[in-house]
Amino acid sequence: MVKLNRIYTRTGDDGTTGLxxxxxxxxxxxRMEAVGAVDEANATLGMAAQMLEGQNLADIVRLQNDMFDLGADLATPAQEGDDFAxxxxxxRIVPAQVEWIETRIDALNADLQPLTSFILPGGSxxxxxxxxxxxxxRRAERSIAALITQEPVNPAASAFINRLSDYLFVLSRAVNDGGAGDVLWTPGANR
Structure with missing residues:
Protein backbone atom coordinates (compact mmCIF):
# COMPACT_ATOMS: atom_id res chain seq x y z
CA MET A 1 0.00 0.00 0.00
CA VAL A 2 1.23 3.48 -0.80
CA LYS A 3 1.14 6.03 1.98
CA LEU A 4 2.51 9.52 1.43
CA ASN A 5 2.59 11.68 4.53
CA ARG A 6 5.09 14.14 3.10
CA ILE A 7 5.66 14.98 -0.54
CA TYR A 8 9.24 16.12 -0.13
CA THR A 9 11.87 13.93 1.50
CA ARG A 10 15.07 15.80 0.59
CA THR A 11 16.69 12.46 -0.27
CA GLY A 12 16.85 13.38 -3.95
CA ASP A 13 18.66 16.67 -3.38
CA ASP A 14 21.93 14.94 -4.19
CA GLY A 15 20.72 14.05 -7.71
CA THR A 16 19.73 10.48 -6.92
CA THR A 17 16.40 8.75 -6.59
CA GLY A 18 15.27 5.60 -4.83
CA LEU A 19 14.13 2.41 -6.53
CA ARG A 31 16.31 3.37 -15.87
CA MET A 32 15.10 6.68 -14.47
CA GLU A 33 14.84 8.15 -17.98
CA ALA A 34 12.49 5.28 -18.85
CA VAL A 35 10.44 5.72 -15.67
CA GLY A 36 10.18 9.47 -16.32
CA ALA A 37 9.18 8.99 -19.96
CA VAL A 38 6.42 6.59 -18.86
CA ASP A 39 5.22 9.18 -16.33
CA GLU A 40 5.18 11.87 -19.04
CA ALA A 41 3.26 9.62 -21.41
CA ASN A 42 0.76 8.89 -18.65
CA ALA A 43 0.22 12.62 -18.13
CA THR A 44 -0.57 13.02 -21.83
CA LEU A 45 -3.13 10.24 -21.49
CA GLY A 46 -4.75 12.36 -18.79
CA MET A 47 -4.94 15.28 -21.22
CA ALA A 48 -6.51 13.06 -23.87
CA ALA A 49 -8.99 11.64 -21.36
CA GLN A 50 -10.50 15.10 -20.91
CA MET A 51 -11.94 14.84 -24.44
CA LEU A 52 -13.28 11.27 -24.18
CA GLU A 53 -16.37 9.62 -22.79
CA GLY A 54 -17.93 6.20 -22.35
CA GLN A 55 -15.85 3.11 -23.12
CA ASN A 56 -12.98 5.15 -24.56
CA LEU A 57 -12.64 7.14 -21.34
CA ALA A 58 -12.85 3.96 -19.24
CA ASP A 59 -10.14 2.39 -21.38
CA ILE A 60 -7.80 5.36 -20.95
CA VAL A 61 -8.30 5.39 -17.18
CA ARG A 62 -7.53 1.66 -17.11
CA LEU A 63 -4.41 2.26 -19.19
CA GLN A 64 -3.29 5.10 -16.92
CA ASN A 65 -3.44 2.67 -14.01
CA ASP A 66 -1.46 0.14 -16.05
CA MET A 67 1.10 2.87 -16.79
CA PHE A 68 1.66 3.20 -13.03
CA ASP A 69 2.18 -0.57 -12.97
CA LEU A 70 4.70 -0.13 -15.79
CA GLY A 71 6.54 2.59 -13.87
CA ALA A 72 6.70 0.34 -10.80
CA ASP A 73 7.95 -2.53 -12.97
CA LEU A 74 10.73 -0.36 -14.42
CA ALA A 75 11.61 0.99 -10.96
CA THR A 76 12.22 -2.59 -9.76
CA PRO A 77 15.63 -3.70 -11.03
CA ALA A 78 15.97 -7.27 -12.23
CA GLN A 79 18.90 -9.64 -12.38
CA GLU A 80 19.97 -11.60 -15.45
CA GLY A 81 17.73 -14.67 -15.70
CA ASP A 82 14.86 -13.07 -13.76
CA ASP A 83 11.51 -14.56 -14.79
CA PHE A 84 9.76 -11.21 -14.14
CA ALA A 85 6.99 -12.93 -12.22
CA ARG A 92 5.27 -6.47 -12.96
CA ILE A 93 3.41 -5.97 -16.22
CA VAL A 94 1.92 -9.32 -17.22
CA PRO A 95 1.03 -10.68 -20.67
CA ALA A 96 -2.71 -10.35 -19.91
CA GLN A 97 -2.28 -6.54 -19.83
CA VAL A 98 -0.74 -6.65 -23.32
CA GLU A 99 -3.45 -9.01 -24.58
CA TRP A 100 -6.17 -6.65 -23.30
CA ILE A 101 -4.72 -3.82 -25.40
CA GLU A 102 -4.58 -6.10 -28.44
CA THR A 103 -8.25 -7.00 -27.95
CA ARG A 104 -9.19 -3.30 -27.78
CA ILE A 105 -7.13 -2.51 -30.90
CA ASP A 106 -8.89 -5.27 -32.83
CA ALA A 107 -12.33 -4.11 -31.66
CA LEU A 108 -11.68 -0.47 -32.60
CA ASN A 109 -9.97 -1.30 -35.88
CA ALA A 110 -12.86 -3.52 -37.03
CA ASP A 111 -15.00 -0.42 -37.64
CA LEU A 112 -12.32 1.62 -39.45
CA GLN A 113 -11.67 1.81 -43.15
CA PRO A 114 -8.20 0.57 -44.15
CA LEU A 115 -5.63 3.33 -44.52
CA THR A 116 -4.58 4.32 -48.02
CA SER A 117 -2.12 6.96 -46.83
CA PHE A 118 -0.32 8.02 -43.71
CA ILE A 119 -2.35 10.45 -41.67
CA LEU A 120 -1.33 13.76 -40.15
CA PRO A 121 -1.69 14.03 -36.36
CA GLY A 122 -4.87 15.99 -35.87
CA GLY A 123 -8.42 16.17 -37.10
CA SER A 124 -10.53 16.63 -33.99
CA ARG A 138 6.78 6.21 -28.46
CA ARG A 139 9.40 8.29 -26.61
CA ALA A 140 8.85 6.11 -23.53
CA GLU A 141 9.23 3.05 -25.74
CA ARG A 142 12.56 4.36 -27.06
CA SER A 143 13.74 4.96 -23.48
CA ILE A 144 12.77 1.42 -22.49
CA ALA A 145 14.49 0.04 -25.61
CA ALA A 146 17.67 1.91 -24.64
CA LEU A 147 17.46 0.49 -21.11
CA ILE A 148 17.09 -3.03 -22.52
CA THR A 149 20.53 -2.70 -24.13
CA GLN A 150 22.07 -2.17 -20.68
CA GLU A 151 19.95 -4.05 -18.15
CA PRO A 152 17.32 -6.79 -18.00
CA VAL A 153 13.79 -5.48 -18.58
CA ASN A 154 10.52 -7.38 -18.37
CA PRO A 155 9.62 -8.40 -21.96
CA ALA A 156 5.92 -7.81 -21.17
CA ALA A 157 6.78 -4.21 -20.23
CA SER A 158 8.36 -3.65 -23.62
CA ALA A 159 5.42 -5.27 -25.41
CA PHE A 160 2.93 -3.24 -23.34
CA ILE A 161 4.40 0.15 -24.28
CA ASN A 162 4.67 -0.85 -27.94
CA ARG A 163 1.06 -2.00 -28.05
CA LEU A 164 -0.12 1.11 -26.21
CA SER A 165 1.16 3.40 -28.94
CA ASP A 166 -0.60 1.25 -31.55
CA TYR A 167 -3.80 1.45 -29.52
CA LEU A 168 -3.56 5.25 -29.30
CA PHE A 169 -3.14 5.47 -33.08
CA VAL A 170 -6.23 3.35 -33.70
CA LEU A 171 -8.24 5.18 -31.02
CA SER A 172 -7.30 8.54 -32.57
CA ARG A 173 -8.78 7.34 -35.85
CA ALA A 174 -11.89 6.01 -34.12
CA VAL A 175 -12.61 9.32 -32.36
CA ASN A 176 -11.87 11.14 -35.60
CA ASP A 177 -15.34 10.20 -36.85
CA GLY A 178 -14.34 6.62 -37.49
CA GLY A 179 -11.43 7.77 -39.62
CA ALA A 180 -13.54 10.08 -41.79
CA GLY A 181 -11.99 13.07 -40.00
CA ASP A 182 -8.42 11.88 -40.55
CA VAL A 183 -6.23 14.33 -42.43
CA LEU A 184 -4.30 12.40 -45.06
CA TRP A 185 -0.67 13.06 -45.85
CA THR A 186 -0.08 14.24 -49.40
CA PRO A 187 3.56 13.37 -50.20
CA GLY A 188 5.45 16.24 -51.79
CA ALA A 189 2.37 18.47 -51.78
CA ASN A 190 4.29 21.69 -51.23
CA ARG A 191 7.29 21.28 -53.53
Missing part, protein backbone atom coordinates in the same frame (compact mmCIF):
# COMPACT_ATOMS: atom_id res chain seq x y z
CA UNK A 20 11.62 -0.14 -5.25
CA UNK A 21 14.39 -2.38 -3.89
CA UNK A 22 15.83 0.48 -1.83
CA UNK A 23 18.83 1.08 -4.06
CA UNK A 24 19.53 4.55 -5.44
CA UNK A 25 20.38 5.71 -8.95
CA UNK A 26 21.34 9.03 -10.48
CA UNK A 27 18.21 10.78 -11.71
CA UNK A 28 19.72 10.83 -15.21
CA UNK A 29 20.31 7.04 -15.33
CA UNK A 30 18.68 5.18 -18.25
CA UNK A 86 4.91 -10.57 -10.10
CA UNK A 87 4.58 -11.22 -6.41
CA UNK A 88 3.04 -9.60 -3.39
CA UNK A 89 6.12 -7.37 -3.13
CA UNK A 90 7.01 -6.98 -6.84
CA UNK A 91 4.68 -5.40 -9.36
CA UNK A 125 -9.13 17.94 -30.70
CA UNK A 126 -9.61 14.53 -29.12
CA UNK A 127 -7.67 12.85 -31.94
CA UNK A 128 -4.90 15.47 -31.74
CA UNK A 129 -4.52 14.84 -27.99
CA UNK A 130 -4.40 11.09 -28.59
CA UNK A 131 -1.71 11.58 -31.24
CA UNK A 132 0.30 13.61 -28.74
CA UNK A 133 -0.11 10.81 -26.20
CA UNK A 134 0.97 8.34 -28.90
CA UNK A 135 4.18 10.25 -29.60
CA UNK A 136 4.97 10.57 -25.88
CA UNK A 137 4.36 6.83 -25.58
Missing amino acids: VDGSRLPKHAP PSEMVL EAAARLHLARTAT
Whole structure:
Protein backbone atom coordinates (compact mmCIF):
# COMPACT_ATOMS: atom_id res chain seq x y z
CA MET A 1 0.00 0.00 0.00
CA VAL A 2 1.23 3.48 -0.80
CA LYS A 3 1.14 6.03 1.98
CA LEU A 4 2.51 9.52 1.43
CA ASN A 5 2.59 11.68 4.53
CA ARG A 6 5.09 14.14 3.10
CA ILE A 7 5.66 14.98 -0.54
CA TYR A 8 9.24 16.12 -0.13
CA THR A 9 11.87 13.93 1.50
CA ARG A 10 15.07 15.80 0.59
CA THR A 11 16.69 12.46 -0.27
CA GLY A 12 16.85 13.38 -3.95
CA ASP A 13 18.66 16.67 -3.38
CA ASP A 14 21.93 14.94 -4.19
CA GLY A 15 20.72 14.05 -7.71
CA THR A 16 19.73 10.48 -6.92
CA THR A 17 16.40 8.75 -6.59
CA GLY A 18 15.27 5.60 -4.83
CA LEU A 19 14.13 2.41 -6.53
CA VAL A 20 11.62 -0.14 -5.25
CA ASP A 21 14.39 -2.38 -3.89
CA GLY A 22 15.83 0.48 -1.83
CA SER A 23 18.83 1.08 -4.06
CA ARG A 24 19.53 4.55 -5.44
CA LEU A 25 20.38 5.71 -8.95
CA PRO A 26 21.34 9.03 -10.48
CA LYS A 27 18.21 10.78 -11.71
CA HIS A 28 19.72 10.83 -15.21
CA ALA A 29 20.31 7.04 -15.33
CA PRO A 30 18.68 5.18 -18.25
CA ARG A 31 16.31 3.37 -15.87
CA MET A 32 15.10 6.68 -14.47
CA GLU A 33 14.84 8.15 -17.98
CA ALA A 34 12.49 5.28 -18.85
CA VAL A 35 10.44 5.72 -15.67
CA GLY A 36 10.18 9.47 -16.32
CA ALA A 37 9.18 8.99 -19.96
CA VAL A 38 6.42 6.59 -18.86
CA ASP A 39 5.22 9.18 -16.33
CA GLU A 40 5.18 11.87 -19.04
CA ALA A 41 3.26 9.62 -21.41
CA ASN A 42 0.76 8.89 -18.65
CA ALA A 43 0.22 12.62 -18.13
CA THR A 44 -0.57 13.02 -21.83
CA LEU A 45 -3.13 10.24 -21.49
CA GLY A 46 -4.75 12.36 -18.79
CA MET A 47 -4.94 15.28 -21.22
CA ALA A 48 -6.51 13.06 -23.87
CA ALA A 49 -8.99 11.64 -21.36
CA GLN A 50 -10.50 15.10 -20.91
CA MET A 51 -11.94 14.84 -24.44
CA LEU A 52 -13.28 11.27 -24.18
CA GLU A 53 -16.37 9.62 -22.79
CA GLY A 54 -17.93 6.20 -22.35
CA GLN A 55 -15.85 3.11 -23.12
CA ASN A 56 -12.98 5.15 -24.56
CA LEU A 57 -12.64 7.14 -21.34
CA ALA A 58 -12.85 3.96 -19.24
CA ASP A 59 -10.14 2.39 -21.38
CA ILE A 60 -7.80 5.36 -20.95
CA VAL A 61 -8.30 5.39 -17.18
CA ARG A 62 -7.53 1.66 -17.11
CA LEU A 63 -4.41 2.26 -19.19
CA GLN A 64 -3.29 5.10 -16.92
CA ASN A 65 -3.44 2.67 -14.01
CA ASP A 66 -1.46 0.14 -16.05
CA MET A 67 1.10 2.87 -16.79
CA PHE A 68 1.66 3.20 -13.03
CA ASP A 69 2.18 -0.57 -12.97
CA LEU A 70 4.70 -0.13 -15.79
CA GLY A 71 6.54 2.59 -13.87
CA ALA A 72 6.70 0.34 -10.80
CA ASP A 73 7.95 -2.53 -12.97
CA LEU A 74 10.73 -0.36 -14.42
CA ALA A 75 11.61 0.99 -10.96
CA THR A 76 12.22 -2.59 -9.76
CA PRO A 77 15.63 -3.70 -11.03
CA ALA A 78 15.97 -7.27 -12.23
CA GLN A 79 18.90 -9.64 -12.38
CA GLU A 80 19.97 -11.60 -15.45
CA GLY A 81 17.73 -14.67 -15.70
CA ASP A 82 14.86 -13.07 -13.76
CA ASP A 83 11.51 -14.56 -14.79
CA PHE A 84 9.76 -11.21 -14.14
CA ALA A 85 6.99 -12.93 -12.22
CA PRO A 86 4.91 -10.57 -10.10
CA SER A 87 4.58 -11.22 -6.41
CA GLU A 88 3.04 -9.60 -3.39
CA MET A 89 6.12 -7.37 -3.13
CA VAL A 90 7.01 -6.98 -6.84
CA LEU A 91 4.68 -5.40 -9.36
CA ARG A 92 5.27 -6.47 -12.96
CA ILE A 93 3.41 -5.97 -16.22
CA VAL A 94 1.92 -9.32 -17.22
CA PRO A 95 1.03 -10.68 -20.67
CA ALA A 96 -2.71 -10.35 -19.91
CA GLN A 97 -2.28 -6.54 -19.83
CA VAL A 98 -0.74 -6.65 -23.32
CA GLU A 99 -3.45 -9.01 -24.58
CA TRP A 100 -6.17 -6.65 -23.30
CA ILE A 101 -4.72 -3.82 -25.40
CA GLU A 102 -4.58 -6.10 -28.44
CA THR A 103 -8.25 -7.00 -27.95
CA ARG A 104 -9.19 -3.30 -27.78
CA ILE A 105 -7.13 -2.51 -30.90
CA ASP A 106 -8.89 -5.27 -32.83
CA ALA A 107 -12.33 -4.11 -31.66
CA LEU A 108 -11.68 -0.47 -32.60
CA ASN A 109 -9.97 -1.30 -35.88
CA ALA A 110 -12.86 -3.52 -37.03
CA ASP A 111 -15.00 -0.42 -37.64
CA LEU A 112 -12.32 1.62 -39.45
CA GLN A 113 -11.67 1.81 -43.15
CA PRO A 114 -8.20 0.57 -44.15
CA LEU A 115 -5.63 3.33 -44.52
CA THR A 116 -4.58 4.32 -48.02
CA SER A 117 -2.12 6.96 -46.83
CA PHE A 118 -0.32 8.02 -43.71
CA ILE A 119 -2.35 10.45 -41.67
CA LEU A 120 -1.33 13.76 -40.15
CA PRO A 121 -1.69 14.03 -36.36
CA GLY A 122 -4.87 15.99 -35.87
CA GLY A 123 -8.42 16.17 -37.10
CA SER A 124 -10.53 16.63 -33.99
CA GLU A 125 -9.13 17.94 -30.70
CA ALA A 126 -9.61 14.53 -29.12
CA ALA A 127 -7.67 12.85 -31.94
CA ALA A 128 -4.90 15.47 -31.74
CA ARG A 129 -4.52 14.84 -27.99
CA LEU A 130 -4.40 11.09 -28.59
CA HIS A 131 -1.71 11.58 -31.24
CA LEU A 132 0.30 13.61 -28.74
CA ALA A 133 -0.11 10.81 -26.20
CA ARG A 134 0.97 8.34 -28.90
CA THR A 135 4.18 10.25 -29.60
CA ALA A 136 4.97 10.57 -25.88
CA THR A 137 4.36 6.83 -25.58
CA ARG A 138 6.78 6.21 -28.46
CA ARG A 139 9.40 8.29 -26.61
CA ALA A 140 8.85 6.11 -23.53
CA GLU A 141 9.23 3.05 -25.74
CA ARG A 142 12.56 4.36 -27.06
CA SER A 143 13.74 4.96 -23.48
CA ILE A 144 12.77 1.42 -22.49
CA ALA A 145 14.49 0.04 -25.61
CA ALA A 146 17.67 1.91 -24.64
CA LEU A 147 17.46 0.49 -21.11
CA ILE A 148 17.09 -3.03 -22.52
CA THR A 149 20.53 -2.70 -24.13
CA GLN A 150 22.07 -2.17 -20.68
CA GLU A 151 19.95 -4.05 -18.15
CA PRO A 152 17.32 -6.79 -18.00
CA VAL A 153 13.79 -5.48 -18.58
CA ASN A 154 10.52 -7.38 -18.37
CA PRO A 155 9.62 -8.40 -21.96
CA ALA A 156 5.92 -7.81 -21.17
CA ALA A 157 6.78 -4.21 -20.23
CA SER A 158 8.36 -3.65 -23.62
CA ALA A 159 5.42 -5.27 -25.41
CA PHE A 160 2.93 -3.24 -23.34
CA ILE A 161 4.40 0.15 -24.28
CA ASN A 162 4.67 -0.85 -27.94
CA ARG A 163 1.06 -2.00 -28.05
CA LEU A 164 -0.12 1.11 -26.21
CA SER A 165 1.16 3.40 -28.94
CA ASP A 166 -0.60 1.25 -31.55
CA TYR A 167 -3.80 1.45 -29.52
CA LEU A 168 -3.56 5.25 -29.30
CA PHE A 169 -3.14 5.47 -33.08
CA VAL A 170 -6.23 3.35 -33.70
CA LEU A 171 -8.24 5.18 -31.02
CA SER A 172 -7.30 8.54 -32.57
CA ARG A 173 -8.78 7.34 -35.85
CA ALA A 174 -11.89 6.01 -34.12
CA VAL A 175 -12.61 9.32 -32.36
CA ASN A 176 -11.87 11.14 -35.60
CA ASP A 177 -15.34 10.20 -36.85
CA GLY A 178 -14.34 6.62 -37.49
CA GLY A 179 -11.43 7.77 -39.62
CA ALA A 180 -13.54 10.08 -41.79
CA GLY A 181 -11.99 13.07 -40.00
CA ASP A 182 -8.42 11.88 -40.55
CA VAL A 183 -6.23 14.33 -42.43
CA LEU A 184 -4.30 12.40 -45.06
CA TRP A 185 -0.67 13.06 -45.85
CA THR A 186 -0.08 14.24 -49.40
CA PRO A 187 3.56 13.37 -50.20
CA GLY A 188 5.45 16.24 -51.79
CA ALA A 189 2.37 18.47 -51.78
CA ASN A 190 4.29 21.69 -51.23
CA ARG A 191 7.29 21.28 -53.53
